[in-house]
Amino acid sequence: MEFLFHILEGIFFIPFLIWIIYFLVFSIGYRIPRNQSFKNTAFQHRFLVIFPAYKEDAVIVESIRSFLKQDYPSYLYEVVVVADSMQDNTNATLRHLGVTVLIPKYEHRSKAAALNLAISATQDKQFDAVVILDADNLVYPDFLHQVNRSFASGCKAIQAHRIAKNANTDTAYLDGISEEINNSIFRKGHVNLGLPAALTGSGMLFEINWFKQVMPKISSMGEDKELEYHLLLDGIFTTYLEEVYVLDEKVQNRKDLSNQRKRWIAAQIDTFLLTFKSIGTIFRTRNWPMLDKLVQWSIPPRIILLGFVPLWIFVLYILAPILIFKWLLLYLLFLIALCLAVPNRFYNKRTLISFLKLPFIFMAILRSFMGIKSGRSTFVHTPHGEKKEDYSN
Known part of the structure; x- marks a missing residue:
């Protein structure tokens, strides 16, 4: 029985390693x-800028006003807001600002x-590229001047550097750190080592x-993951613009965090399964990205790895103490990786x-796993622009 446990533990160890x-x-x-730099160009491309917005009355007007301050010719870009379930006065304000409002x-x-x-809705108009932003995004x-330079240099897919615009609760602050870890590992770290950056849903x-x-x-709730899948199928490199x-x-708050992660986890699982079906083709075509x-x-x-591994080490301490040392070493390497990925500005008391x-x-992320099924098929909205009490105290 003990031998069987050791075998199972060894198999369990491999994916974590x-x-x-x-x-x-x-x-x-x-x-x-x-150093990443793109040459200046005199050519200016025409951009279609899309803001999908569901019940985003609290933030969308500010975002549009921010975007319309671009130091880029206004006739070379069109802003389209897909105004789903928004108030009539909000839509009227958006139209007054000169953007195209679509009611789905x-x-x-x-x-x-x-x-x-x-x-x-814009099939009859000529654009060179499409920019996707969320309703709460500010730029x-x-x-547009910066992405135009990159696009002119031959980049067909670009991910900008998404950062937190608020840190008013501990949950928001930690979510901002998590986003920067993702930027460090899945974007800049990848590009620095010659692999395409991951998409992040906006920017x-x-x-x-x-x-x-x-x-x-694409029709799933994880459109960014599916877009990545198709980019990789077509051999298109996604550039990351850190600046x-x-x-x-x-x-x-933790409730919104749990709902958001439910959607993300469901999308990740679905795209993993889709990609895994092609594993033979991946090796045959040497599609290493x-x-x-x-x-x-x-x-x-x-956060699951952070919380689960110590619990597993405790179980091993009781059942098979000799096995805990390699897990302790592995956990130490994980902590070192996270410390390296956290930008220096976050090394502070807060x-x-x-x-x-x-x-x-x-615990909030664990609850997300219980709602994965609904996250696959049901649109999960994350509220923006409302001050919320942080119940983590």
Whole structure:
């Protein structure tokens, strides 16, 4: 019986070893100095800018006003807001600002449906690229100028640097740190080591013809994951623009965090299963970026790893103490990887205090797994622009 337990523990150890080494490699990649620059260009592309918005009356007007301050010719970009279930006065204000407002009537609500509606409604207009932003996103006046330079340099898929625009609760602050860890590992770390960056749902740019061909194929709640899948199938490298910021509102309480992660986890599982079916083709065609993405999509949320491994070490301490040393070493490597991935500006007193709330976040993410089934088929809305009490105290 003891021998069987050792065998099972060894099998159990393998995926954790792969996941944590994966984090460590790309965390080190993040710390590699690398200068990324694009030459100035006189050519100015025409952009379709889409803001999918569901019940976003509290934030969408501010976001649009922010975007319209671009130091880029206004006749070279069109802003489209897909205004789902928003108030008439909000839509009137948006139209007054000069943007195109689309009122959807689709049966199955999703961000993919909103994007497809915007593409369909602008079929007769000429654009070079599409920019996707969330209703709560704010950008700086040079946003289009910067992505235009990158696009002119041959980049067909671009992910900007999404950062937190609020840190008013411990949950929001920790969510902002989590976003930056993702940027470090899955974006800058990857690009520094020669692999495409991961998409993050907003602050994205795609060559318009490719986007028009692919978007009708996408209908899931995890449109960014599916877009990544198709980018990798087509061999398109996603560039990460670390210096081009998109300010994104972070969730402010654990309930919203749990609902948001439910959608993310469901999308990740579905895309992993879709990709895994093609594993033979991946090796046959030597599509190593797709293999990298398959490993990435197999990884559970980091907070689950942070909380589960110590519990497992405690179980081993009781049942098989000799086995705990390799797990302790593995956990130490995981902590080193996370420390490397956290940007230096977060090394402060508030971060230390906020980390005391991680057990509560761990429980919130565990609850997310119980709602994965609904997260696959039901649109889960994350409220924005409302001040919320943080119940983590």
